[in-house]
Amino acid sequence: MDTNRIKRFATEARNILKAGIAAKITTLGFDKNGNVAEENKPQLMQGGSLWNEQLQTEGFYYQWMSLYNRIQQKGINEVYEEAAYTWFNRLCAIRILQKNNLCSPVLAYADTARTPVIVDEARQGHIPQMFLSPDNGGNEGGEELRQRLVELLDDDTKVTEQFAILITAWCHDNPIINQCFGSIADYTELLLPNNILAEGGFVDMLNHTEFITDEDFQSPELIGWLYQFYISERKDEVFAKKGKFEADEIPAATQIFTPNWIVKYMVQNTVGRIYLDNNPYETQLQKKWQYLVEPSEKPNDKTLLKYNELEDLKVADLACGSGHILNECFNLLYDLYIAEGYGRGEAVENIFSHNLTGIDLDTRAKQLSQFALLLKACQKDAAFADAHILPHVMDMAHVSPKMDDKTLSEACLEFMGGYEDVAGEMLAEDFELLKEAEDLGSIMCFNDDKEYLSMLRHQYAEWTENGTDDCPENIKQLLSGVQVILALTENYHVLVMNPPYMKSGNMNSVLSKYVKDNYEEAKADLFSVFMDMGMKRLIFGGKMAQINMQSWMFLSSFEKLRDIFLYNYVIDSMLHLGPRTFDELSGEVVQNTAFVLTKPRFSEYGMTTSLELDSKPLEERKAIVNKLMEEVDSGEFKKNIREAKGIYYRLVDGKNCADKEQMFLANKDGNEDGNRIYYPNVEQLNFGKIPGAPIGYWVSPKIQEIFTSNLALSAVASPCVGLQTADNARFLRLWFEPNYSRIGFGCENAALAARSQKKWFPTTKGGTFRRWFGNMYYVVNWENDGEELTNFKGSVIRNRWRYFTKCGATWSTIASGKPSFRYFDKSWLFETKGSVCFPEDEKKNNIIMGYLNSPLVSAFLQTLAPTLDYHEGPMGRIPYMDIEDSNLSDLVETNIAISKSDWDAHETSWDFQRNELLSIDTSTYMENINYEIEKHFEETGEHISISPAAPKLGSLEWRMEQYKTKWEHKFMQLHKNEEELNRQFIDIYGLQDELTPDVSLNEITILQQGEISIE
Template identity: 80%
Template structure:
């Protein structure tokens, strides 16, 4: 499937339709703001209406007034969107049905004049069912060959109402929408013309229900850009566009096969044929604990749902797998489909348009299995949040709820009224709504819903009929599912509107940082014991501190079966998404505590904890975490280095069964409870138990202080490079800047961030700190630490972590964290610049942020026997890096050009270096007799300059590798880390002074 072409089709179609509809609205008398002059409104007359001095049908008047009222209610832009999408999805759906031989080719051209077949047939007397008034209007129009568009509008609207699948999935076309069919809909290059040519979409594409999802994804992509461009909070009608992402097909298969498929295999262990078909099924590394295995009686018992179903991609894959299960067990095709729709599959989405496409995609699946479903006699169980709020006042609603439950004094009626009060916020909250979960109430509600709908809804009282959509949603969101599979919406808390934000904080405290983590919490609460949930969401929940409480809950209460750590570039480039992702499968273990959570038990006094433990376990000495979960082991796949989605797929398939190819992809038997031993509980599956065990000792923060410094709030006003200030403003003596007096000094040097540089450097900034700016002085923090020597690093960096030393006399700014060790500062600096530190940071917080809190938690092992040697090595590195920094005029300690510093001493050191280098490379001892120094030769000085800095560079390289070797030995990580340092990671000579090969 060429998604580039599909994207072009969807975006071009949207723009063509919107432009055509805008033009049509103008011809109907509306201005660009949706206003209409009084003389441009139609007048109702006996037997018709008068508009624009022309006689129209009576129906035109009511259609026009309906359009007018809709524009006043929603605004003209929203009506553009609504009408454009109405025609887009229906006409695309008709074309898909046509290509699947499920309807006649009504949109195809009957002749070279681009007359649609449906118009051509009407001219021959074959007219779809329609109201008599419309039929008369059509007959009049058919006499005029110039009125093809008007003919087509009436015919295609009637056809949509008459076709069971289109009508049932998409509903009736609003009465005014027919008026808004663009005048250019049949023009060359118009929307129907685009549909009738395969330049964009191939016949093979039309056979795939996946096409529907891609069309929807790309159709709303520009709307999504518009929503994000405005910044701030997302309103209810913007949430769908802001949160829709189409999931790559192979990841959907992974999630479905490892949930629905795995549960089936647990209950049918001798099944092999289906298992061979499931390419993405992960075999557990050990037999699952029987007490956490879900058992069911019949396939019809399995309840599978996607509570953020979008256009139905995941539901389609669930359908396919469930269908295969039914066929394998001997069911007929039609019976299998009916069971899936009636018993197994549920979908919910906030967006009505997505719900419509999801239903249509599933109906297409059903018809591809058995054409008998083309009459839409049964529909898949997919819901949205439209029509869940009855149009009645509070008293009438309360009475209707009591009547629904069958008794005017019944407390269940009051509970239903409470749930309908919550449904008023359905367009903001969607599937995360928490309704009354009283078992008797829910049992009664299901019973009453079945009673009211047993013989259809035509005979239901009007007030009861208004309750049915809301009751259906309540029942769906209080159901206990065996499987949930979702790609939930992604939305940071800062983008949540006030209604959504408050509800999330009140009901999903641990997951409140993002909407996807709210769905994680909600999903596990909706599962039966032993049930499984699969999601693809953002990897941030695995590591960031804002999700720490959520991780604690999941690590101690649920089981991670397996995970694909996908990282960046997961979604197709065309989706425009730059998020970093993870896909995973969780099991909800059987709850031995009878409904009370493990966290609640641990909050009890010790004596009461023992009561709970004795109630369920004989071994009261056993740790509660372990006794509850059994210290489960999961399988993890590290796919973060995959260049794109397809590459990640191949990496997974190549390593799925443990065929490790040396790329460190496959991580089996990872003990879940070990993550709790790491500060912040990150999901650090790729590190060894030996590595994790170092957290049991001390850390860098125990004998040091690490802090971020001052913030100016206005860098342009306060901060300068030291060479930008005039001599009259200096009031201190460069380069000796170790004395500070606020009464005499205006500008004070400070350390900030800067480029990736180890050991020393990035010292070029000064800040206005004088008394004359007291009223506007930068915000100070931890001022007692100012002007002391310290170590520093960039708080935010996209490159490698690099730490530096700076002397006393400097301030430090917030973009550069400063660490003040109690002693052994050189030992600390040596550790900070080793791969050990980098690996711990990648575990604890694999983001661009290396804040003081994170670095301070890195394990610290002090080796007194090696300390002196390490300190000497580090001091030499500082000296080399400082000499490199000071060799440039941008350093405030610059003295003179480096070529002038070349002397006899430099020459002799260079000769010694060449002798040693020759021996290291060949094993041969040579003797070099120095020629007389040519101090007057620029060429000779240049040669000596290059050798001098090659010597210093290679010495720094040698020192860094030795430091790495020492610290790797101290930490006992010889099997996990190498001391090697690539030459391009040595951070002197950054200005290309010489090239070191």
């Protein structure tokens, strides 16, 4: 499937449709803001309407007024979007049905004039049956519509108007289109663009295979890609505004289509694994499941989830989007039913009736998901083309009834049988929450009283047993909401999701408050909220698979969530995907992980259950589990909880999604291909040995021991973030921009700086990879002890008490690779991207800086901050062994001096004195000779003597040669010192088997401007 072509089709189609609809709205009398002059409104008359000095049908008046009311309610831009996706979804769906031989080719061209078949046949007298039946297919005003069609058919120039009536009625009449996409709003027919049938128009695009091949049309994946790409521009628009996401913006902002192989991994290792656990002798299906991960140890039979019949398995995606994951669940469940001897139709009906549930916030996604599943069913058995049974997929539209509080309470009481006041009140409470459904979606937490829910299920079955036609109107209004309540209080055997991604800062006020009130430990992002919600919705022994952002594995904001994992659930396997999982396909640049977890069956051992643990404070929860693990003699308990082991695949280096797939398949069973990708038997509770409990599955036992047996760096040196100006253009300057006399160099305490009458003071601000000294470009306005900056709205002055106090080590908190640490002078200030580590004992600053620049710290930070965000949190958790060694300190002192001399040799330094060529003198010459002698001995083992000739101080060529030798000497000395420091720190920490002291020449950070090429 060529996704690039599909993306081009979807985005072009959206723009064509929106432009056509905008033009059509203009022809109907609306201006660009949705306003209409009074004289441009239609007038209702006896037997018709008058508009634009022309007679129209009475139906036109009501359609026009419906459009007018909708624009006043939602705004003209939202109506553009609604009408565009209405026609896009339905016409695409019709084309897909046609390509799958599930309907006649109504959109195909009958002639070179691009007349659709549905119009051509009507002109020849073959009027669709829907127009001949008494109610015209159930449409209101059917006789008027038929008469209007007959009149239009007499005029061959009215092909677009003919097509609009015919295709609208056809959509009402076709079971799949009507059931999946519902009734077309009465005004939508008015908005069918005039150019819908033009050359290059939307129908023309559908009728040609330049974008979508016949093979693509057979794939249910096509629905997901079309939806993903259709909303991609809308997604860009939402993110461009850089604010809180409103309810109608959340779907576009959070939708992302999951690569197919990752979906297969998630489904095969949840639904498939549970089936194999219950049918251990099944081999044929297992061979078919290419992405199934075999557990490293045979699971304990006591902890396995058991079920009686396939119909009992409850599988759900509670953020289903366009249904990609549901489709793969359908595929696997269908194979299970067929393997157990069910017929095709029986298998499909069972899946739709008993097994599969989907929910999404977005009505469009829900419609496409239902359509994709029905298409899948029809491909198995054409009898489902009449849509006599629908997949169980819900959205959040119309779940909140339009009733006042008193009427709603009475309706809830009636729904619950009219005699159970408490249950009626509970239902009314749940419907109060449903008022926020369009903001909250599947994370809503309803009353979970077992008796109440049992009664609610019973009453829902009672009201719907014989259909809903005879239900009172107030009861009908409750049914869709009750469906959602039941779905979101169900305990599932399997949950598989790609949840929405949204940082807490983008959540609107309703969503933000609800998340903080109900998901405190997972509030940092919406995806982590879905993790928390999903874990609680699992039955004991059930499995959940998700693909989401890897940030939850490492960042401190998810630390409490990780603790929930460690002490309540077992990670079966994980694909650590890293970057480039989605980017090639959908423009996403997030870093991802996909995983499968199990909710253990604690109750098998007669102990505290996981659900009971969930209700306790975190520290108490951890204490309970630790106590159980110490006291219980059960070998099964120890094996399945304390020594829970997972299998991890490190795919972060894959160049793209396809490359990651091949890496996984090549290493799935432990066949290493040279890189360390496969990590079996990783003990889950070992993660807790590292501060913050990051999911550092690759960390060796030796490094774990270093973390547990040493102080954290913060115990001996404080990593501190600096000031944030809120307006860099106002408060920051390059040091050579202001008057040099106004810069406060060398102020060694805050009082001296305040009295200096200076305005600008040197400040760190991160910068490129450079060790030991440098990256000092900026000055900040700190006049009168930072008076203006302190009082500026939005500025944040952090760690003020540290200003002008101590020397330290500064580093760039955001990096693209290894961190680099540089000397920080007490007379400087520090900014938020140029944090500083202040030693408690200033005499140890050199040793600490040498340690920070060693490969040990890079290795530790791969676990503490693999996202390359080296902020103060992970820096402070680095293990540190307090040592005294004057040799180490001297080596660092030399490195700082060499790097400072390199920095000051350039005019970009405020301490620049003169051109380096002019600094070459006799002493330089003698130092160079000594270097040549030492270099020769190191290379050959021979002692030589070089007699100096007379210095050629007047020769530029001679000076250039001496300049090169001088800086080669400094460069190689720095290289030698760095490797010696690394060797000593590696020996001190006992990591000789894991790290090397080697430093590549391109990591030596002097001569960065290409002055000399050191090979």
